Amino acid sequence: MADGTMFASLRKAERIWAVASIHGEAGRLRKLHTDLARRIGPNDRLVYLGNVLGHGPAVRETVDSVLSFRRLMLARPNALVHDVALLRGAQEEMWQKLLQLQFAVNPSEVLDW
Template sequence: MISQSESVIAVLKAARRVWAVSAVHGEVDRLRAIHNQLEQHFTPGDRLVYLGNYLGYGPRIIETVDELLLLRRAMLARFNLFDGD
């Protein structure tokens, strides 16, 4: 049996809003479209959670992983967002 502490992956402290993205399946163009919208609306205190299925059966797996990493870098480079946000 899994204890409660073992079942917790992350705690989203003081989240203003939680944005959830799931079932990407290597569809990098769709992921970029979501990221473009997020960049326009994401503010300090918001949280972004990817729920899995990044790769799946999509045609452009490597580009999808690159896009996931690029958004993190872009968000951290914003003057008003911090790693603790």
């Protein structure tokens, strides 16, 4: 991208697996990870599409599950750090903005998004 908004790119992949909004559903995510671990190939890539956090029953466990599965993916032979991408969704964006509030000179400007 010419405008400088690209942070990383996935290497050539046989398949790209996309995990949509999780919203703190750790149990469902663990089941998905178990299935993915059996099916994912050595040249496949994984993208979490954001909203890992949220209003679900087990947000901390969900984040732990994402990070654990990322470690599993990166432990594969020839894996690179950008073979697993974690995109920021609305929930993560909201937390980022809330964390900025305490340092903002004009807090209302932080929330203008």
